[in-house]
Amino acid sequence: MESLINMVLLTLLAATTIAIVGQRSLLGVVILASVYSFLMASVMIVLDAVDVAMTEASVGAAISTVLLLGALHLTKTREEAPRHGRLLPLLLCAAVGAMLVWGTLVLPPFGTPDAVIHQHVVPRYINETVRETGSPNIVTAVLADYRGFDTLGETTVIFIAGIGVMLLLGGLRRRDRAQDSAAEDQR
Amino acid sequence: MEALLALVDHYNFVITIFLMVAGLYVVVARSNMVKKLIGLSIFQTSVYLLYLEPGKIIGGTAPIVDPKFTLYSNPLPHVLILTAIVVGVGTLALGLALVVRIHEAYGTTDDDDIADRNRDE
Numbered sequence: 001m002e003s004l005i006n007m008v009l010l011t012l013l014a015a016t017t018i019a020i021v022g023q024r025s026l027l028g029v030v031i032l033a034s035v036y037s038f039l040m041a042s043v044m045i046v047l048d049a050v051d052v053a054m055t056e057a058s059v060g061a062a063i064s065t066v067l068l069l070g071a072l073h074l075t076k077t078r079e080e081a082p083r084h085g086r087l088l089p090l091l092l093c094a095a096v097g098a099m100l101v102w103g104t105l106v107l108p109p110f111g112t113p114d115a116v117i118h119q120h121v122v123p124r125y126i127n128e129t130v131r132e133t134g135s136p137n138i139v140t141a142v143l144a145d146y147r148g149f150d151t152l153g154e155t156t157v158i159f160i161a162g163i164g165v166m167l168l169l170g171g172l173r174r175r176d177r178a179q180d181s182a183a184e185d186q187r
Numbered sequence: 188m189e190a191l192l193a194l195v196d197h198y199n200f201v202i203t204i205f206l207m208v209a210g211l212y213v214v215v216a217r218s219n220m221v222k223k224l225i226g227l228s229i230f231q232t233s234v235y236l237l238y239l240e241p242g243k244i245i246g247g248t249a250p251i252v253d254p255k256f257t258l259y260s261n262p263l264p265h266v267l268i269l270t271a272i273v274v275g276v277g278t279l280a281l282g283l284a285l286v287v288r289i290h291e292a293y294g295t296t297d298d299d300d301i302a303d304r305n306r307d308e
Contacts, residue, residue: 030225110197113258165284
Protein backbone atom coordinates (compact mmCIF):
# COMPACT_ATOMS: atom_id res chain seq x y z
CA MET A 1 0.00 0.00 0.00
CA GLU A 2 2.76 2.42 0.95
CA SER A 3 4.68 1.74 -2.22
CA LEU A 4 1.48 2.13 -4.30
CA ILE A 5 0.78 5.62 -2.86
CA ASN A 6 4.44 6.45 -3.38
CA MET A 7 4.26 5.39 -7.04
CA VAL A 8 1.08 7.42 -7.71
CA LEU A 9 2.57 10.56 -6.13
CA LEU A 10 5.82 10.12 -8.04
CA THR A 11 3.86 9.81 -11.31
CA LEU A 12 2.05 13.07 -10.49
CA LEU A 13 5.44 14.69 -9.82
CA ALA A 14 6.69 13.58 -13.24
CA ALA A 15 3.51 14.95 -14.91
CA THR A 16 3.97 18.32 -13.16
CA THR A 17 7.58 18.42 -14.32
CA ILE A 18 6.54 17.83 -17.96
CA ALA A 19 4.05 20.70 -17.60
CA ILE A 20 6.78 22.97 -16.16
CA VAL A 21 9.14 22.21 -19.07
CA GLY A 22 6.43 22.95 -21.67
CA GLN A 23 4.88 26.06 -20.07
CA ARG A 24 5.90 29.41 -21.66
CA SER A 25 4.20 31.81 -19.22
CA LEU A 26 6.59 32.21 -16.30
CA LEU A 27 3.70 32.98 -13.94
CA GLY A 28 2.26 29.56 -14.81
CA VAL A 29 5.67 27.98 -14.29
CA VAL A 30 5.90 29.47 -10.79
CA ILE A 31 2.44 28.15 -9.83
CA LEU A 32 3.33 24.72 -11.22
CA ALA A 33 6.60 24.81 -9.25
CA SER A 34 4.55 25.45 -6.12
CA VAL A 35 2.32 22.46 -6.95
CA TYR A 36 5.48 20.42 -7.51
CA SER A 37 6.79 21.35 -4.06
CA PHE A 38 3.53 20.36 -2.38
CA LEU A 39 3.54 17.00 -4.19
CA MET A 40 7.15 16.58 -3.09
CA ALA A 41 6.12 17.27 0.51
CA SER A 42 3.39 14.60 0.20
CA VAL A 43 5.94 12.09 -1.13
CA MET A 44 8.13 12.92 1.86
CA ILE A 45 5.25 12.17 4.27
CA VAL A 46 4.85 8.76 2.61
CA LEU A 47 8.60 8.23 3.02
CA ASP A 48 8.25 8.91 6.80
CA ALA A 49 10.34 12.10 6.52
CA VAL A 50 7.84 14.27 8.40
CA ASP A 51 10.34 16.97 9.44
CA VAL A 52 11.58 17.27 5.86
CA ALA A 53 7.99 17.40 4.54
CA MET A 54 7.19 20.28 6.87
CA THR A 55 10.29 22.18 5.76
CA GLU A 56 9.61 21.51 2.07
CA ALA A 57 5.98 22.69 2.39
CA SER A 58 6.94 25.93 4.14
CA VAL A 59 10.24 26.69 2.37
CA GLY A 60 9.79 25.04 -1.04
CA ALA A 61 6.10 25.73 -1.65
CA ALA A 62 5.73 29.04 0.21
CA ILE A 63 8.99 31.02 0.47
CA SER A 64 10.37 29.96 -2.93
CA THR A 65 7.07 30.88 -4.60
CA VAL A 66 7.05 34.30 -2.92
CA LEU A 67 10.68 34.89 -3.99
CA LEU A 68 9.94 33.84 -7.58
CA LEU A 69 6.79 36.00 -7.78
CA GLY A 70 8.78 38.95 -6.40
CA ALA A 71 11.46 38.45 -9.04
CA LEU A 72 8.83 38.19 -11.80
CA HIS A 73 7.24 41.42 -10.56
CA LEU A 74 10.60 43.17 -11.10
CA THR A 75 11.34 41.50 -14.47
CA LYS A 76 9.41 39.91 -17.36
CA THR A 77 6.73 37.21 -17.13
CA ARG A 78 7.00 35.82 -20.65
CA GLU A 79 9.58 33.32 -21.83
CA GLU A 80 10.75 33.76 -25.41
CA ALA A 81 10.94 30.83 -27.80
CA PRO A 82 14.33 29.11 -27.77
CA ARG A 83 16.55 30.04 -30.70
CA HIS A 84 18.97 27.14 -30.58
CA GLY A 85 18.38 23.58 -31.66
CA ARG A 86 17.20 21.09 -29.09
CA LEU A 87 19.32 18.20 -30.34
CA LEU A 88 22.48 18.86 -28.32
CA PRO A 89 20.72 19.35 -24.93
CA LEU A 90 18.56 16.27 -25.56
CA LEU A 91 21.64 14.17 -26.38
CA LEU A 92 23.40 15.43 -23.25
CA CYS A 93 20.36 14.64 -21.08
CA ALA A 94 20.00 11.18 -22.63
CA ALA A 95 23.66 10.44 -21.90
CA VAL A 96 23.38 11.64 -18.29
CA GLY A 97 20.12 9.69 -17.84
CA ALA A 98 21.68 6.49 -19.22
CA MET A 99 24.63 6.81 -16.85
CA LEU A 100 22.30 7.36 -13.87
CA VAL A 101 20.15 4.33 -14.81
CA TRP A 102 23.31 2.25 -15.08
CA GLY A 103 24.40 3.51 -11.67
CA THR A 104 21.10 2.72 -9.90
CA LEU A 105 20.52 -0.75 -11.41
CA VAL A 106 22.28 -2.53 -8.55
CA LEU A 107 20.68 -0.49 -5.75
CA PRO A 108 18.32 -2.44 -3.46
CA PRO A 109 14.57 -2.31 -4.26
CA PHE A 110 12.23 0.19 -2.53
CA GLY A 111 11.56 -0.34 1.17
CA THR A 112 13.85 -3.27 2.00
CA PRO A 113 14.84 -3.19 5.70
CA ASP A 114 18.25 -4.92 5.30
CA ALA A 115 19.76 -2.50 2.77
CA VAL A 116 23.31 -1.26 3.40
CA ILE A 117 22.08 2.27 4.15
CA HIS A 118 20.35 0.99 7.33
CA GLN A 119 23.44 -0.83 8.72
CA HIS A 120 26.08 1.85 9.31
CA VAL A 121 25.56 4.49 12.04
CA VAL A 122 21.76 4.47 12.00
CA PRO A 123 21.12 1.64 14.55
CA ARG A 124 23.22 3.60 17.03
CA TYR A 125 21.22 6.79 16.43
CA ILE A 126 17.92 4.92 16.84
CA ASN A 127 18.93 2.97 19.95
CA GLU A 128 20.98 5.59 21.82
CA THR A 129 19.32 8.93 20.96
CA VAL A 130 16.92 9.08 23.90
CA ARG A 131 19.62 8.06 26.41
CA GLU A 132 22.35 10.33 25.01
CA THR A 133 20.41 13.47 24.05
CA GLY A 134 17.00 13.17 25.75
CA SER A 135 15.15 13.99 22.55
CA PRO A 136 12.59 11.46 21.28
CA ASN A 137 12.81 12.96 17.79
CA ILE A 138 15.87 11.32 16.25
CA VAL A 139 16.07 13.82 13.37
CA THR A 140 16.28 16.75 15.78
CA ALA A 141 18.88 14.95 17.88
CA VAL A 142 21.11 14.20 14.87
CA LEU A 143 20.64 17.70 13.41
CA ALA A 144 21.43 19.66 16.56
CA ASP A 145 23.71 17.26 18.44
CA TYR A 146 25.48 14.46 16.53
CA ARG A 147 25.93 16.52 13.34
CA GLY A 148 25.80 20.00 14.87
CA PHE A 149 28.72 21.23 12.74
CA ASP A 150 26.69 20.52 9.58
CA THR A 151 23.98 22.81 10.89
CA LEU A 152 26.56 25.47 11.72
CA GLY A 153 27.79 25.27 8.10
CA GLU A 154 24.18 25.52 6.85
CA THR A 155 23.51 28.68 8.86
CA THR A 156 26.80 30.14 7.56
CA VAL A 157 25.69 29.49 3.96
CA ILE A 158 22.31 31.13 4.62
CA PHE A 159 24.02 34.11 6.26
CA ILE A 160 26.34 34.57 3.26
CA ALA A 161 23.42 34.20 0.82
CA GLY A 162 21.50 36.83 2.81
CA ILE A 163 24.46 39.23 2.65
CA GLY A 164 24.73 38.61 -1.10
CA VAL A 165 21.04 39.35 -1.73
CA MET A 166 21.22 42.50 0.39
CA LEU A 167 24.32 43.75 -1.46
CA LEU A 168 22.79 43.00 -4.88
CA LEU A 169 19.35 44.50 -4.23
CA GLY A 170 20.40 47.26 -1.80
CA GLY A 171 21.96 49.14 -4.73
CA LEU A 172 18.65 48.86 -6.60
CA ARG A 173 16.75 50.84 -3.99
CA ARG A 174 19.46 53.51 -3.73
CA ARG A 175 19.45 54.02 -7.51
CA ASP A 176 15.64 54.21 -7.57
CA ARG A 177 15.79 56.96 -4.97
CA ALA A 178 18.51 58.82 -6.93
CA GLN A 179 16.35 58.64 -10.09
CA ASP A 180 13.31 59.92 -8.17
CA SER A 181 15.19 62.91 -6.79
CA ALA A 182 16.66 63.65 -10.25
CA ALA A 183 13.14 63.61 -11.71
CA GLU A 184 11.96 65.96 -8.96
CA ASP A 185 14.86 68.33 -9.63
CA GLN A 186 13.83 68.55 -13.29
CA ARG A 187 10.34 69.49 -12.27
CA MET B 188 7.11 -10.20 -16.35
CA GLU B 189 10.47 -10.13 -14.58
CA ALA B 190 11.37 -6.84 -16.26
CA LEU B 191 8.03 -5.39 -15.10
CA LEU B 192 8.70 -6.44 -11.50
CA ALA B 193 12.17 -4.92 -11.66
CA LEU B 194 10.60 -1.71 -12.95
CA VAL B 195 8.12 -1.65 -10.03
CA ASP B 196 10.95 -2.25 -7.54
CA HIS B 197 13.03 0.55 -9.01
CA TYR B 198 10.16 2.89 -9.98
CA ASN B 199 11.34 5.47 -7.43
CA PHE B 200 14.76 5.60 -9.10
CA VAL B 201 13.18 5.84 -12.56
CA ILE B 202 11.16 8.91 -11.55
CA THR B 203 14.10 10.42 -9.65
CA ILE B 204 16.30 10.11 -12.74
CA PHE B 205 13.51 11.51 -14.94
CA LEU B 206 13.19 14.58 -12.70
CA MET B 207 16.96 15.01 -12.64
CA VAL B 208 17.24 14.83 -16.44
CA ALA B 209 14.24 17.17 -16.92
CA GLY B 210 15.83 19.72 -14.58
CA LEU B 211 19.14 19.44 -16.43
CA TYR B 212 17.32 19.87 -19.77
CA VAL B 213 15.63 23.09 -18.59
CA VAL B 214 18.95 24.47 -17.34
CA VAL B 215 20.79 23.66 -20.58
CA ALA B 216 18.16 24.21 -23.29
CA ARG B 217 16.11 27.19 -22.06
CA SER B 218 17.56 30.67 -22.28
CA ASN B 219 15.27 32.46 -19.80
CA MET B 220 17.11 32.80 -16.50
CA VAL B 221 14.09 32.49 -14.19
CA LYS B 222 13.18 29.25 -15.97
CA LYS B 223 16.78 28.07 -15.62
CA LEU B 224 16.60 28.65 -11.85
CA ILE B 225 13.34 26.68 -11.62
CA GLY B 226 15.04 23.88 -13.59
CA LEU B 227 17.89 24.01 -11.10
CA SER B 228 15.48 23.61 -8.19
CA ILE B 229 13.81 20.64 -9.94
CA PHE B 230 17.27 19.08 -10.20
CA GLN B 231 17.83 19.82 -6.53
CA THR B 232 14.54 18.28 -5.38
CA SER B 233 15.28 15.15 -7.42
CA VAL B 234 18.44 14.80 -5.32
CA TYR B 235 16.24 14.97 -2.20
CA LEU B 236 14.29 12.01 -3.58
CA LEU B 237 17.52 10.14 -4.38
CA TYR B 238 18.47 10.40 -0.70
CA LEU B 239 15.06 9.87 0.91
CA GLU B 240 13.72 6.94 -1.15
CA PRO B 241 16.33 4.37 0.00
CA GLY B 242 15.81 5.49 3.63
CA LYS B 243 12.20 4.28 3.68
CA ILE B 244 11.42 0.88 5.20
CA ILE B 245 8.06 -0.68 4.31
CA GLY B 246 6.02 -0.89 7.53
CA GLY B 247 8.38 1.52 9.28
CA THR B 248 7.31 4.74 10.92
CA ALA B 249 8.68 8.28 11.24
CA PRO B 250 11.89 8.34 13.34
CA ILE B 251 10.34 9.64 16.57
CA VAL B 252 11.00 7.23 19.44
CA ASP B 253 7.84 5.81 21.00
CA PRO B 254 7.39 2.55 22.93
CA LYS B 255 4.54 1.55 20.59
CA PHE B 256 6.85 1.25 17.57
CA THR B 257 10.00 -0.74 16.95
CA LEU B 258 10.72 -0.20 13.23
CA TYR B 259 11.80 3.29 12.20
CA SER B 260 12.77 4.63 8.79
CA ASN B 261 16.34 5.83 8.37
CA PRO B 262 16.71 9.29 10.03
CA LEU B 263 20.12 10.18 8.55
CA PRO B 264 18.94 11.14 5.00
CA HIS B 265 16.21 13.29 6.59
CA VAL B 266 18.83 15.34 8.45
CA LEU B 267 21.03 15.78 5.36
CA ILE B 268 18.05 16.81 3.19
CA LEU B 269 16.74 19.28 5.80
CA THR B 270 20.08 21.07 5.43
CA ALA B 271 19.91 20.80 1.62
CA ILE B 272 16.40 22.35 1.41
CA VAL B 273 17.42 25.40 3.40
CA VAL B 274 20.63 25.87 1.42
CA GLY B 275 18.56 25.42 -1.77
CA VAL B 276 16.29 28.35 -0.97
CA GLY B 277 19.40 30.42 -0.17
CA THR B 278 20.90 29.76 -3.60
CA LEU B 279 17.53 30.42 -5.28
CA ALA B 280 17.24 33.80 -3.54
CA LEU B 281 20.78 34.75 -4.55
CA GLY B 282 20.17 33.64 -8.16
CA LEU B 283 16.92 35.64 -8.37
CA ALA B 284 18.67 38.73 -6.97
CA LEU B 285 21.27 38.36 -9.74
CA VAL B 286 18.47 38.01 -12.35
CA VAL B 287 16.84 41.23 -11.09
CA ARG B 288 20.15 43.09 -11.34
CA ILE B 289 20.82 41.69 -14.83
CA HIS B 290 17.32 42.79 -15.89
CA GLU B 291 18.09 46.26 -14.57
CA ALA B 292 21.38 46.44 -16.50
CA TYR B 293 20.30 44.82 -19.81
CA GLY B 294 16.50 45.15 -19.86
CA THR B 295 16.09 41.42 -20.47
CA THR B 296 16.28 38.15 -18.57
CA ASP B 297 17.13 36.13 -21.67
CA ASP B 298 20.58 34.59 -21.99
CA ASP B 299 20.68 34.77 -25.81
CA ASP B 300 19.64 38.46 -25.93
CA ILE B 301 22.49 39.37 -23.59
CA ALA B 302 24.99 37.32 -25.64
CA ASP B 303 23.77 39.09 -28.85
CA ARG B 304 24.12 42.51 -27.25
CA ASN B 305 27.65 41.78 -26.06
CA ARG B 306 28.60 40.56 -29.55
CA ASP B 307 27.22 43.77 -31.18
CA GLU B 308 29.14 46.10 -28.92
